[in-house]
Amino acid sequence: MRNHVNAKHLDQIRAEVLQDRGANKPCITVCGGTGCHTQGAEVLVGVFREEVRKQGIEESVDIRITGCHGFCERGPIVVIHPEGIFYEKTKIKDVEKIVTETIVNKNIVETLLYRDLSTKKRIVREKDIPFYNQQKRIVLGNNGLIDPTDIRDYIALNGYQALVKVLRDMTPEEVIAEIKASGLRGRGGAGFPTGKKWEICRSTVSDMKYVICNADEGDPGAFMDRSVLEGNPHCIIEGMIIGAYAIGASAGFIYVRTEYPLAVKHVKIALKLAREYGLLGESVLGSGFKFDIQVFQGAGAFVSGEETSLMASIEGQRSFPRPRPPFPTQVGLWGKPTTINNVETWANIPHIIANGADWYSKIGTDNSKGTKIFSLVGKINNTGLVEVPMGITLRQIVYDIGGGIKSEKRIKKKFKAIQTGGPSGGCIPENMLDLPIDYDTLAKAGSIMGSGGMIVMDEDTCMVDVARYFLNFTQEESCGKCSPCRIGTVQMVEILNRITQGKGEEADIERLENLANTIKTHSLCGLGQTAPNPVLTTLRYFRSEYLLHVKEKHCPASVCKALIEYRVVPEKCTGCQRCVSVCPTGAITGPRAQLHNLDPSKCIKCRACYEICHFDAIAGDAIVIRSKGRSADEQTK
Amino acid sequence: MTNKDYIDIFSGLKGEEGDLIPILQRIHEKFRYIPEEAIKQMSLFLKISENQIFGVASFYSQFKFVEPGKCTIKVCMGTACHVRGSQSILEEFKRWLHIEPGQTTDNKLFTLETVNCLGACALGPIVVFDRDYHGQMRIKEVEELIQKYRSENERESEAVV
Numbered sequence: 001m002r003n004h005v006n007a008k009h010l011d012q013i014r015a016e017v018l019q020d021r022g023a024n025k026p027c028i029t030v031c032g033g034t035g036c037h038t039q040g041a042e043v044l045v046g047v048f049r050e051e052v053r054k055q056g057i058e059e060s061v062d063i064r065i066t067g068c069h070g071f072c073e074r075g076p077i078v079v080i081h082p083e084g085i086f087y088e089k090t091k092i093k094d095v096e097k098i099v100t101e102t103i104v105n106k107n108i109v110e111t112l113l114y115r116d117l118s119t120k121k122r123i124v125r126e127k128d129i130p131f132y133n134q135q136k137r138i139v140l141g142n143n144g145l146i147d148p149t150d151i152r153d154y155i156a157l158n159g160y161q162a163l164v165k166v167l168r169d170m171t172p173e174e175v176i177a178e179i180k181a182s183g184l185r186g187r188g189g190a191g192f193p194t195g196k197k198w199e200i201c202r203s204t205v206s207d208m209k210y211v212i213c214n215a216d217e218g219d220p221g222a223f224m225d226r227s228v229l230e231g232n233p234h235c236i237i238e239g240m241i242i243g244a245y246a247i248g249a250s251a252g253f254i255y256v257r258t259e260y261p262l263a264v265k266h267v268k269i270a271l272k273l274a275r276e277y278g279l280l281g282e283s284v285l286g287s288g289f290k291f292d293i294q295v296f297q298g299a300g301a302f303v304s305g306e307e308t309s310l311m312a313s314i315e316g317q318r319s320f321p322r323p324r325p326p327f328p329t330q331v332g333l334w335g336k337p338t339t340i341n342n343v344e345t346w347a348n349i350p351h352i353i354a355n356g357a358d359w360y361s362k363i364g365t366d367n368s369k370g371t372k373i374f375s376l377v378g379k380i381n382n383t384g385l386v387e388v389p390m391g392i393t394l395r396q397i398v399y400d401i402g403g404g405i406k407s408e409k410r411i412k413k414k415f416k417a418i419q420t421g422g423p424s425g426g427c428i429p430e431n432m433l434d435l436p437i438d439y440d441t442l443a444k445a446g447s448i449m450g451s452g453g454m455i456v457m458d459e460d461t462c463m464v465d466v467a468r469y470f471l472n473f474t475q476e477e478s479c480g481k482c483s484p485c486r487i488g489t490v491q492m493v494e495i496l497n498r499i500t501q502g503k504g505e506e507a508d509i510e511r512l513e514n515l516a517n518t519i520k521t522h523s524l525c526g527l528g529q530t531a532p533n534p535v536l537t538t539l540r541y542f543r544s545e546y547l548l549h550v551k552e553k554h555c556p557a558s559v560c561k562a563l564i565e566y567r568v569v570p571e572k573c574t575g576c577q578r579c580v581s582v583c584p585t586g587a588i589t590g591p592r593a594q595l596h597n598l599d600p601s602k603c604i605k606c607r608a609c610y611e612i613c614h615f616d617a618i619a620g621d622a623i624v625i626r627s628k629g630r631s632a633d634e635q636t637k
Numbered sequence: 638m639t640n641k642d643y644i645d646i647f648s649g650l651k652g653e654e655g656d657l658i659p660i661l662q663r664i665h666e667k668f669r670y671i672p673e674e675a676i677k678q679m680s681l682f683l684k685i686s687e688n689q690i691f692g693v694a695s696f697y698s699q700f701k702f703v704e705p706g707k708c709t710i711k712v713c714m715g716t717a718c719h720v721r722g723s724q725s726i727l728e729e730f731k732r733w734l735h736i737e738p739g740q741t742t743d744n745k746l747f748t749l750e751t752v753n754c755l756g757a758c759a760l761g762p763i764v765v766f767d768r769d770y771h772g773q774m775r776i777k778e779v780e781e782l783i784q785k786y787r788s789e790n791e792r793e794s795e796a797v798v
Contacts, residue, residue, distance in 0.1 A: 220753045316655045316658055377717035377759070378716070
């Protein structure tokens with residue numbers, strides 16, 4: 001099959017851009033993701049522009065603000081192409097040196113290079129840094145190369161060629177067959193086979209169909225989707241147009257959460273440009289296929305991430321979920337068949353079409369194909385976004401890519417758990433670090449893949465407190481429609497509050513388990529059905545911690561406020577008076593150069609003294625936090 | 638607020654039920670909260686009851702019904718910030734401002750809010766003053782930031798006089 005497609009202008013743009021740039025023209029790219037943005041990336045770009053103008057070389061060097069590079073820990077990140085030289089934590093004062101040394105004189109600025117955590121050696125190229133060289137960046141790969149507000153950048157890197165191929169050479173059925181063969185499963189968390197979803201939607205007869213991109217990334221600690229929306233919006237749009245062609249939809253929505261202003265801005269720009277270039281509208285690339293997309297901003301409700309709630313929100317209602325079946329593929333937005341996929345799922349589509357299902361299905365495990373993006377955060381050295389093939393172990397992610405656990409003031413900390421899947425997921429303990437990650441193994445471990453949040457926890461994290469944190473979150477975000485979730489989560493939070501306040505009893509643990517199982521089996525939507533997971537997994541793997549809280553009123557991580565106290569260690573206190581000056585309640589007293597005294601009855605446990613003492617290299621940790629009711633030598637901390 | 642303001646806000650929309658949330662967002666953008674008068678105007682435009690509008694608006698945490706203070710402080714309570722001590726940072730703000738999250742100080746200067754995640758996890762614990770991000774916050778910096786904004790505001794008000 002060969003349909004009429006007018007894509008000559010795309011080829012022309014690609015040729016122009018490539019010719020203008022040449023293979024060796026230097027390009028300074030500054031990461032513009034939210035992480036680097038908040039650390040001053042935008043100002044930095046301005047200073048670079050000014051500097052090359054000052055040196056009179058603006059014609060021979062490109063400067064580009066790109067999407068998120070993923071290595072947020074090291075921001076603001078500057079990468080010099082074509083060599084791929086990686087400069088970290090770049091400041092305004094470094095700009096002149098980079099331009100003079102690296103761009104003009106072709107030298108490396110050693111002090112700005114990343115230093116390997118174990119070998120302590122400086123690394124020049126981005127691709128040689130352990131954080132990057134063990135990843136497989138299919139979706140994120142172009143983020144660092146293109147300016148997301150310039151469609152020509154995306155086109156130059158073969159952007160929209162998958163769409164051309166689909167419209168020119170493939171029938172909708174062939175597209176669906178290709179996606180099915182690739183083995184792609186939904187990246188929003190549940191892992192439903194994407195091709196199958198499309199097939200059901202295609203076979204449902206209707207005068208109107210919709211596609212929706214679920215970009216309501218609500219899990220705290222997860223920002224994969226935001227990074228793609230901000231950094232490479234066109235690959236999502238291309239995926240959606242292909243999906244719409246396959247199922248026969250003529251309208252689409254991108255539902256973005258309002259907390260992501262930069263993502264909203266970039267997506268809106270991208271849609272406008274796509275229309276101008278004939279990629280959206282009455283006849284996509286002159287093929288006669290009609291399709292357009294509009295942006296819908298969420299309004300700050302976590303439950304809107306659930307597909308039926310999301311549609312209610314677009315319809316102008318409260319974000320209430322409804323029972324399924326019927327599934328949205330049959331009865332969706334305004335009652336019409338609707339395909340809802342997550343950002344990352346849509347972003348995978350152009351790659352699958354361009355490289356073939358065979359290529360894609362060779363990546364990953366038997367039942368989980370391709371790569372997955374995780375946001376690696378918490379007590380980890382290399383905070384950032386990692387894209388890895390399915391089947392990689394948690395240990396590889398935490399230690400090889402993540403660089404291991406962050407030390408605190410030269411004190412090495414021990415790994416305790418990794419939390420995957422956000423409020424719907426669970427905590428996985430150290431002895432399961434060799435678990436290969438895919439949808440099924442994570443489910444077996446009691447957690448879920450979820451959208452891809454990974455929060456690393458060390459020995460200073462209290463697992464009961466973590467469970468309480470997540471339950472508190474889901475309880476606040478419960479929409480209130482069904483009673484197991486609305487009432488059950490409140491009961492669970494009350495019990496967990498009691499335990500962390502030292503008022504728990506042994507029977508509370510059984511009560512928690514009973515409630516958890518009831519909520520899991522009887523709730524209406526995914527929010528309630530998965531809400532108890534953080535409690536169930538911590539009970540499964542860290543039961544002893546619950547028992548210590550309940551039986552001995554002891555918090556081994558020294559986190560739960562009611563169970564801890566602050567003390568001054570006499571041997572370490574130098575009497576520097578810094579803690580005295582920061583204490584807001586006058587609980588610490590003592591003359592200079594003499595041992596200070598801390599009055600527990602006045603102490604409000606605000607942590608100010610601990611922090612100031614902790615950061616003082618001379619005194620060291622003279623102020624310590626200890627669990628009450630245990631003698632100092634019984635404690636590790 | 639004049640009728641023309643509402644005409645601007647409603648421009649380009651057909652007045653369908655699906656327009657409700659986008660309109661609420663436009664109003665919120667303009668006033669930083671949803672005034673009672675706006676709900677009346679919306680009811681006329683969309684031909685749905687004020688009750689229904691309030692029901693939808695109050696469901697979403699983005700919409701507020703009381704005018705916020707001059708500066709909104711958002712403390713991120715995402716998981717990454719939580720394990721790095723955001724709860725203590727929030728306590729410190731509450732202690733200095735004598736308000737709970739969602740409330741505004743008597744002098745209408747500060748509104749304290751919590752957010753679920755800002756997605757800048759590498760910088761946790763993180764606090765946002767209006768649009769300024771302050772990453773890797775320490776307890777002591779809470780007071781310093783509050784004082785800084787207070788004195789800046791005083792300077793501004795004096796300049797106006």
